[in-house]
Amino acid sequence: MMETATSCTPMKPKDYKSGVKPVWCPGCGDFSVLMALTKALAEMRLAAEQVALISGIGCSSRLPAYLNVYGFHSVHGRALPVATGLKIARPDLTVLAAGGDGDGFSIGGNHFMHSCRRNVDITYIVMDNQVYGMTKGQASPTTDPDWDHSKLTPGGTKVNPYYPLVIALASGANFIARASSSDPNGAAKVIVDAIRHPGFSFVHILSPCITFRPEQRDWKKMVRPAPVEATSNPVTAAHRLMTDDNFFLGTLYKGNRPPYQPDLTPVIDDLSSIEKDFEL
Amino acid sequence: MATIPQTGIKPSISIAILGSGGSGVMTTGSLLLDVAGRAGWYGMMTRSAGPQIRGGEAAALLRLSPQPTETHKDHFDVLLALDWLNADRFVSEVDLNAQSLVIGDEGKVMPGAIAGLSGNHFELPLSGTAKSIKGGRINMVALGALAAMIGLTLEDVIKVLTQSLQRKGPEAINASISGIQAGxxxxxxxxxxxxxxxxQATGRNRWSITGNEATGLGAIRGGIRFVAAYPITPATEVLEWMAPTLQKVGGVLVQAEDELASINHLIGSSFGGTPSMTATSGPGLSLMTESIGLAVASETPLVIVDVMRGGPSTGIPTKSEQSDLNIALxxxxxxxxxxxxxxxxxxxxxFTTQWATHLAETLQTACIMLSDQFMGQTRAIIDRPADIAFVSGGRQLASKPDVYFRYAVNDSGISPMSLPGTPDGQYTGDGLEHSPSGTPSSRADDHIQQLDKRKRKLDQFNYGDHWALTEGSGEMAVITWGSSTGAVQEALATLRAQGQEVRLVSLRLLSPIQPERLQRALQGVRRILVVEQCHGAQFYHYLRAFYQLPGVVKSMAIPGPLMIKPSDIYHELQSWESV
Amino acid sequence: MSDTQWQAPGINSKAELLAQATIMLDEMVERYEMYADQMEVANNPEATKLFIWLTEKQSQRSAIVKQLSAGLKLPHIKPWNYNWDDAVNLQTQDNHVAHYLMQPYQVLALAIHVEESAITFFNDVATETADPEVTRIAIEIAKDAHVFADVLKKKQRQYPEPEPGWDDDPDPPLVQE
Incomplete structure (x- = not known):
């Protein structure tokens, strides 16, 4: 990415926090993502005012208010288009988008695909807990078909879950990684790499919902680093995804597609030549 | 149908050119309009076509006049058909009178529906003449014929033709010139x-422009430098004109994956400080409404141009209607x-697009501009629109705040905005109701404060004389808006010429309402006709809901796709007069 | 990372040790603070009070370590090189007490766990390092953690152990956006 203004003095993760107290349930994985993100920003020494974090709607989409960067809490599913517009108009900023699995893959699913495709230099962090927390625990696109704890889907959804990494790779994301909220330091590293990598970076973070999916506390025991290095070959990455069980952590893919960034340099300074076209 | 008496209204000539796809009807019409413009006439051209992507039947409808004109009159003086295939579909759009000349190609059978219309029928050897010329085309013969009929000089026609066909090379130009001469x-x-x-002798200040191009230009003049949009008829030309133009002025147009994306791209870019706009039509506007609400709540300036078409649903994409008023309001x-x-x-x-941008930026909210297919796709010869510079206003920015409150409550209701990159100005814009700092809040006092503030900033602003176009005097008034204005103006000119004074109020500002201004404009009025191109009388109901209208009020609400004719309005007023 | 992969880092200078200890203590302060906020937001005043107390205690200890570092240029350590995450990461412990109804006994159990992990960590550092100065300071920090753990244990005895069903809430979660 184009490095934005950095601070000369060392930054502490806490410098990136606002005074607003999160509304998340104690024990929620999103607290760790908040920590990971502030660690990543501190590590990069980014000036807080040069960073913008855009979100949609959902538990995890409350994130921007808890940070001392510029934030925008948009409507459900639209974090990516807002972030895209901002980055294209203001390439000098470090633009991040964040949200949950429902926001990003269900109502915002089309934007996810097209943002991967468009490859604007933004980093998208999805906190996946396989459930809609804010509306009291309904199934999300990443929920297993037999999860039957929601009144909305008695007996389970009976619908195959969505594989975000597969979609991201197929749609052309330039950086694809998975992290876990059980390892905020590892997640911080992935986020730093994602921000530094040009183009659209997708970071899938397993972030348990201890209220509606208490069994997800076990994720901590299930996650493990992927035994291989990141590849720039999409074919290799696709092969690896064939055996991915959703718990391998680390960077899967680092592509080398140039980001989409139109040149915003004016070539004329008044409108007379434009208006001339209308003259008879 | 009775016609408007010719006395007192602008003299003009109306020409309908019909033909199948491939015959070059539109080229003929455009060239004729340009030549007339060069010769000093004002004029306009609209187009009508069948549903086919290519081929099919098409009509170029022109009106030329020594005075500015933006409405078709009630009949065409000339109907010229390059061929008659499927020409009967245009019967409802091309009214003729007894004096009209109906001209077809020699030896071709005129369809019954056309033959049944009034007018004098003639045949000209159009295709025959074209065939006699190497590379000759029927539309160039027709152009030569029409130009000669209305008194345009061959020299002027050739000049315009040479310019516009430059890319096609000398051979094509020469063949065309031969065709025109022969015609x-x-x-x-x-x-x-x-x-x-x-x-009139023409100066540099005469333009040939469509409403959609004019919208693009107004946006550029107003400072729009970011556009995101999804293609949609009949708004696409706004975008097509703006994309290369924005590149020149340091802006950008992004073709988004859908309207949900485009409206949210604008929110992002405008949050970043760039004046931002989209252009769409009814179906797109419907998709955008949730995020227009987000722009209102988060106080993010944006301009949404809705080039209206017939609705509901996919409706009639290629025809005009003023039926998106309700959704916009x-x-x-x-x-x-x-x-x-x-x-x-x-x-x-x-002007209105430039003003829309100015208002959105100044008042930090969403501005919906309602244009329509007729205005957007009409090409008109007009005087160069004046340069307007708004001396004050624009986006108020926060400078070096000590403690920054993005949604600070103050008298004007306009809270200075801090742009990303400004140190110590960080905040989170939010569509959730919020406290003055921007923190989500469901408290009653925060809600009422922010509701009041967002309303106050619009209500208190001085919109000046731009709120409406007002003309004339008298005890009778017509209230209208948008592209119906042209037809109303022409009807009123006729009445005035007959000694009947009628007022015109065409609202440019539909929201927020301006009751005191309208009340002043209607002082002494006893009868009001409300004119709109809409089946549901949306404009009439809006006026009834929010304004005190004096005297007797009548609604004239006619749906698209046909444009309201000056004669319809004239007769409505005249019959009312004689009661 | 899971416990099985956890390794004590080989620390071979006083500056490095103090750098790690400082970050570790600062993080503990931050995490206790976060917990205090969470408990406040969840209307659990007893737990809030205890977390605030822990925040203060931890800040004092952090200040002492910083005094030890006076005049030394501490190396920067990237978060992903800490290696001791389990010792201090309150949020990711897979215990079930991270709960809005958690009781003082459980708050203190968390803190005791933190201190005991720290004791193990610094003892390991002390035995594995080649630098006697590092050994000396690491043992001192471990001792300090020990003392604090005892304080916590004593305090914990003032509170009853939660009965089964302590986390029962008759009301369902609230619907938000």
Missing amino acids: SHIVDSLPALPTIGAA YGLHGDAPHLVVAPNSVGDCV
């Missing part, structure tokens, strides 16, 4: 057309005060 000689047998007065959920404006002519698209 100009085949009309000697026709009766003379009514004269429309001498053309009331389409947002919650109490979401925002701006709705409407240009009243092709040229006014420049």
Whole structure:
């Protein structure tokens, strides 16, 4: 990415926090993502005012208010288009988008695909807990078909879950990684790499919902680093995804597609030549 | 149908050119309009076509006059068909009278529906003449014929043609010139057309422009530097004109994956400080409404141009209707005060879009501009729209705040905005109701404060004389808006010429309402006719809901796709007069 | 990372040790603070009070370590090189007490766990390092953690152990956006 203004003095993760107290349930994985993100920003020494974090709607989409960067809490599913517009108009900023699995893959699913495709230099962090927390625990696109704890889907959804990494790779994301909220330091590293990598970076973070999916506390025991290095070959990455069980952590893919960034340099300074076209 | 008496209204000549796809109807019409413009006439051209992507039948409908004109009159003086295939579909759009010349190609059978219309029927050897020329085309023969009929000089026609066909090379140009020359000689047998007065000498200040182009230009003049949009008829030309133009001025147009994306791209870019706009039509506007509400709540300036078409649903994409007024005014959920404006002519698209941008930026909210297919796709010869510079206003920025409150409550209701990159100005813009700092809040006091503030900033602003176009005096008034204005103006001119004074009020500012201004404009009025191109009388109901209208009020609400004719309005007023 | 992969880092200078200890203590302060906020937001005043108390205690200890570092240029350590995450990461412990109804006994159990992990960590550092100065300071920090753990244990005895069903809430979660 184009490095934005950095601070000369060392930054502490806490410098990136606002005074607003999160509304998340104690024990929620999103607290760790908040920590990971502030660690990543501190590590990069980014000036807080040069960073913008855009979100949609959902538990995890409350994130921007808890940070001392510029934030925008948009409507459900639209974090990516807002972030895209901002980055294209203001390439000098470090633009991040964040949200949950429902926001990003269900109502915002089309934007996810097209943002991967468009490859604007933004980093998208999805906190996946396989459930809609804010509306009291309904199934999300990443929920297993037999999860039957929601009144909305008695007996389970009976619908195959969505594989975000597969979609991201197929749609052309330039950086694809998975992290876990059980390892905020590892997640911080992935986020730093994602921000530094040009183009659209997708970071899938397993972030348990201890209220509606208490069994997800076990994720901590299930996650493990992927035994291989990141590849720039999409074919290799696709092969690896064939055996991915959703718990391998680390960077899967680092592509080398140039980001989409139109040149915003004016070539004329008044409108007379434009208006001339209308003259008879 | 009775016609408007010719006395007192602008003299003009109206020409309909019909033909199948591939015959070059539109080229003929455009060239004729340009030549007339060069010769000093004002004029306009609209187009009508079948549903086919290519091929199919098409009509170029022109009106030329020594005075500015933006409405078709009630009949066409000339109907010229390059061929008659499927021409009967245009019967409802092309009214003729007893004096009209109906001209077809020699030896071709006129369809019954056309033959049944009034008018004098003639045949000209159009295709025959074209065939006699190497590389000759029937539309160039027709162009030569029409130019000669209305008194345009061959020299002017050739000049315009040479310029516009430059890319096609000398061979094509020469063939076309031969066609035009030949065409100009085949009309000697026709009766003379009514004269429309001498053309004025033209200066540099005469433009040929469509409403959609004018909208784009107004946006650029207003400072729009970011556009995101999804292609949609009939708004696409706004985007097509803006994309390369924005590149020149340091802006960008992003073709988004859908309207949900495009409206949210704008929110992002505008949050970043760039004046931002989209252009769409009814279906797109419907998709955008949730995020227009977000712009209102988060106080993010944006301009949404809705080039209206026939609705509901996919409706009639290629035809005009003023039926998106309700969605523009009331389409947002919650109490979401925002701006709705409407240009009243092709040229006014420049000003109104520029004004829309100015208002959105100054008042930090969404501004919906309602143009329509007729205005957007009409090409008109007009005087160069004046340069307007708004001396004050624009986006108020926060400078070096000590403690920054993005949604600070103050008298004006306009809270200075801090742009990303500004140290110590960090905040989170939010569509959730919020406290002055921007922190989500469901408290009653925060909600009422922010609701009041968002309403207050729009209500207190001085919109000046731009709120409406007002003309004339008298005890009778017509209230209208948008592209119906042209037809109303022409009807009123006729009445005035007959000694009947009638007022015109064409609202440019539809929201927020301006009751005191309208009350002043209607002082002493006893009868009001409300004119709109809409089956549901949305404008009439809006006026009834929010304004005190004096005297007797009548609604004239006619749906698209046909444009309201000056004669319809004239007769409505005249019959009312004689009661 | 899971416990099985956890390794004590080989620390071979006083500056490095103090750098790690500082970050570790600062993080503990931050995490206790976050917990205090969470408990406040969840209307659990007893737990809030205890977390605030822990925040203060931890800040004092952090200040002492910083005094030890006076005049030394501490190396920067990237978060992903800490290696001791389990010792201090309150949020990611897979215990079930991270709960809005958690009781003082459980708050203190968390803190005791933190201190005991720290004791193990610094003892390991002390035995594995080649630098006697590092050994000396690491043992001192471990001792300090020990003392604090005892304080916590004593305090914990003032509170009853939660009965089964302590986390029962008759009301369902609230619907938000």
